Amino acid sequence: xALSLHRQMDAAAGPAxxxxxxxxxxxxxxxxxxxxxxxxxxxxxxxxxxWARHGATVFFDIMSAGIAACx
Numbered sequence: 001x002a003l004s005l006h007r008q009m010d011a012a013a014g015p016a017x018x019x020x021x022x023x024x025x026x027x028x029x030x031x032x033x034x035x036x037x038x039x040x041x042x043x044x045x046x047x048x049x050x051w052a053r054h055g056a057t058v059f060f061d062i063m064s065a066g067i068a069a070c071x
Contacts (some may be wrong), residue, residue, distance in 0.1 A: 050060045 047059075050062060054062070
């Protein structure tokens with residue numbers, strides 16, 4: 001009952017403006033973006049730490065070994 005009433009209220013309000021999102025889907029999309037940025041930042045920080053600790057040669061050896069292990 002509440003779901004159908006909610007749909008009726010949305011239909012009565014008219015079409016949403018172009019480019020707008022509902023609150024739930026907008027929040028979900030924002031959380032995905034924030035999570036992706038956090039993961040990318042953590043990977044970049046790990047790469048910087050490896051570079052600083054082991055130098056460029058060892059860093060590239062570790063990266064190539066990791067890529068080879070994935071293939």
